[in-house]
Amino acid sequence: MINPTVVDLSRLQFALTALYHFLFVPLTLGMTFILASMETVYVITGKQIYKDMTQFWGKLFGINFAIGVATGLTMEFEFGTNWSMYSHFVGDVFGTPLAIEGLMAFFMESTFVGLMFFGWDRLSRGAHLAVTFLVALGSNLSALWILIANGFMQDPVGASFDPKTMRMQFRSFGALVFSPDAQAKFVHTTLAGFVTGAMFVMGVSAYYLLRKQHREFAARSFRMAALFGIISSLAVVTLGDALGRLDFLVQPTKLAAMEGIWHTSKPPYAPWKIFAIPDDKTQKDLFNVSIPYVLTPLVAHDFTSPIPGVDALEHSARAKVIKGIKAVVALKAYGTTRNPAALAAFRANESDMGYGFLAQRYAPDQDLSKITVQNLPSIVQKAARDTIPNVFVEFWSFRLMVLLGFVFVVVFAFCAYYSLRNELEKHPLLLKAATWAIPLPVLACEFGWITAENGRQPWTVFGWLPTFQSASSHDVGYMVFSLVGFAFLYSLFIAAELYLMFKFARLGPVQHLTQTPHAPAFVQPALGQPGFTDKSWADNSWQ
């Protein structure tokens, strides 16, 4: 018997640990490439200030990296401890990218992070730059593998169900790695990280400029971050559009919830809702403001494809539930008798097996063979309704992410423009906005993650395995104890991160540098063009 409280607590625990972990990840993804950019300028121009920039921002990156790794570790174990049914069902497929991710994170990333921090006086400039780029590549590649694993949960390709072992069997590594969902997810998420890193560097630099501190250091950091951010934020929007289209193609229930579409309309009428208060119970909006004829071209990229609403999706799910019930009953029979007729019956309905699992919780004693003609309609109805994720949460998490996305484009555009004109200090309001915007990309990332994962419900593996059947069979007390423990521990991590970040950011680069032994102040630039060999930097007068 599945205990729904244990399932809910397992979900809460995973959501909590993932949300906490995701507070750190995007900054790591973005900061590494920003550090690599700064060091590239140091190697090209030979100017000490760029080395100091790499080291100072590198220190803030280091704090975030260390705590981020600690929060990520537990999640890998959670799959085994709290989601053992899930791990059994898809372990073959899911375990592969997860293992590669572990190797990338622990071997490649961590080794090169060590070299990056301690190798300044031991490696040549070129070798150190290569190491910094490898750190950037390593951190982003470890994100790649976890997103490939997550891509499989959203759009399970490259595997098929084996009725003999009752598990998903891995069929194609290529299909898994090159799944369109994994690809778009990877690019959208890493770019979201780039935006987060750029906003962080730009915001802290804006803070220095506002206070007229470390101006030369801050102006250069600001310039680099603003340019890094404007391209990244534009690209995030592009990839967001690609992800939305993919959801339309492979996860229509997620798309319907994201856009709050209750009813299917004749294309290209489908209205795009700017604002709405969706009510999941009555499946209506309590209030909405919408523009007709926008959603079809926006999502489908044409004027003729109908965008299925919740009504049509629930209707089509009913047929799937009936087929799914047949599949699961046949599978059970095959499991005990190995009867070829049972196998044939299973094969005929296999593609909808997951919908049969969904119906299980409503069957008498959670046993599908006890379904009768009398109770079938209500079971099918309830299971079909379950296929729609929570529309209110999905609609608003998506809206807030998109809204923030456009806010970032505007902020970066103004910041890049005034930085290129060297007029930043004439616009204190803009500098203030940049400082206050520091946490917003992290927030957008959390909303994005909620959009992706809430929209996947009620499945852990879309269309194959329902979430309520994926959890382990712990007792409630154990789950409450571990949940409270994690919440406490992770809150300590956040407090430590915030304390250290504020402390070192407030201290600024000068204090940082007086604590760090210096290499010679000026080194010969790799490219010796006129203008870049300005030896006035040798005295570090900017400090």
Place this chain on the structure above:
Amino acid sequence: MTNIIRILALAAVLALALMLAVVAGDFGPWYFAWLVGTTMIVLISVAGAVLFETQHAAGDTPYEHSAPTET
């Protein structure tokens, strides 16, 4: 001799990059876009800093003679 080795090493890197580009372009268009896009983002950011130095050398930044302003 070292030059020949260097040229051969660079040629190998080039061949590898081309192969990666062809495979990524064929099977993973978004991966390919990421490789090209990330390189571009880094280069634009670097170009911004180099431009800053040029502006600075030409006296177009407000920081020319700025004395240290630490608190």
